[in-house]
Amino acid sequence: MAELFLSPLIQLLFDQLASGELLNFARRHVGLGEKLNKWKHTLEGIQAVLDDADGKQHDEKQSRAVKLWLDDLRDLAYDVEDILDEFATEALQRKLKGGDDDQASTSKLRKLIPTCCIGLTPSALKLNVSLVSKIEEISARFDEIVERKGRLKLEEAADRGRSNRRRGTLEPTSLMTDAYVFGREKDKEAILQVLLSEKRSDARDKVSVIPILGMGGIGKTTLAKLLFHDEKVQSFFELKAWACVSEDFNVVRVTKAVLKMVTTESCDDDDLNLLQVKLEKNLKGKKFLVVLDDLWNENYDDWTILRAPFLAGAPGSTIVITTRNERVSLTTRSIPEYHYRLEVLSKDACLSVFTQHALGASNFNAHPxxxxxxxxxxERCKGLPLAAKTLGGLLRTKKDRNEWENVLKSKIWDIPEERSGIVPALMLSYHHLPPHLKRCFMYCSILPEDCEFKEQQLILLWMAEGLIQPPKEDTQMEDLGSEYFQDLLSRSFFQQSSTKKLRFVMHDLIKDLAQRIAGDICFRMEDEIRGGNRRRFPKKVRHSSYLGDAYDIAKS
Structure with a gap:
């Protein structure tokens, strides 16, 4: 899994290497600028082959050598980050000692230091080892990494974005794939009340947008299908269309998909203008329902271009959107303050989903x-229907109790991706994070099991670990940390606690995702002690925690 966090880490190194403070610092030291520039070019070459390295991890002949290369590259990248931090600290100390000559720059640099550390004196931040020897050591390790890259025959990927897309998975269609759907009756009725409301016909916007929001695998598409095929919906709307947008936001492709469902006209043309004119003509004055499934794009301009032909519809026309990202919801919705947030299934409903796929029944009566x-x-599914469906499907041909016990003891992440929808669904959410949020999310793997936390608590931990990028001149680090937190919350990585308003939780499978990505980078000592283990502290750990039984992050 090294490639998953190497890309964001390397991207952040690029940002550090391009910072004005670092460049100014390097100019004052003979040869340092040239070294940093060489590091940057080397990282660019390495970044270009990461996708190929990721693929070759699964090649039996090369897997071990490639994994070792990725592990060593990860350690080197962290050490580069450490020395760049030392450069920044040294530059900051010199600025702070510079008096009033450069007060504005000093004020700006002070914001690089968390509020809790402002009282520290420059001597407290003094470097302990020679920077010169560290620079030489890192340069030598870069040379070795590049030499091994050549021996492994790692090549630049033709499509850099390939790793961010679902590989080998089919896009969902409008047809129902499950004969039975459990636990969504109230959700369906709540949205139908808005969808079929005649009052909306008098609204300023003739075409309404209803976003359905929730984490990956929670059942947004299934709920949209229930609405799409409801008998009341069939009689209320003149036209219906369905398009899977997915992470590849292609306005031509989506417009074509909708046009094909509302007209018999040929739509093989790739000219967006002609396609949209045709679609507008077919929708004009008609009340329609269009479902845009799995929307990721937050760009308002892109949305207005896609939406343009739909504005010709009659009052009451509706676009239903499914998304994991609240910012997409805010960008697209037309009804003020309305979006529908889908929650996990109840225990009984989740059990019914599982037994339906495992046993073809809604209970265990035939297999007590x-x-x-x-x-x-x-219980391990924690109300996520995709997890219940996947595990039920794995056991569909197994009726032996020992085989069920084996699945119970195994980890969901051990299920091959070709047999599981869970791993691709949750991993896709991670891939869509910007680099700085990927690192903050990975760090959350050290949080205790089932803990509830405050926003400020997590921000302070991120600050202490240096995971928050230096803020702009008019921004405090705490405020930037709050932006990070709210962004992860809006993308469904965090959820508000059901019992305490100002506290948050992570779904167990999202937490498992963080731990899977982190690997041995993050280490929770309390887990080892609680489990009776006393293994040595892993050598490659970068973040560790020991909260103990007496410490409760939710009460602090």
């Missing part, structure tokens, strides 16, 4: 010997 194991498996 499997009930205990089955109920424990469902």
């Amino acid at each position: 010997d499997l009930q205990e194991s089955g109920e424990k498996i469902v």
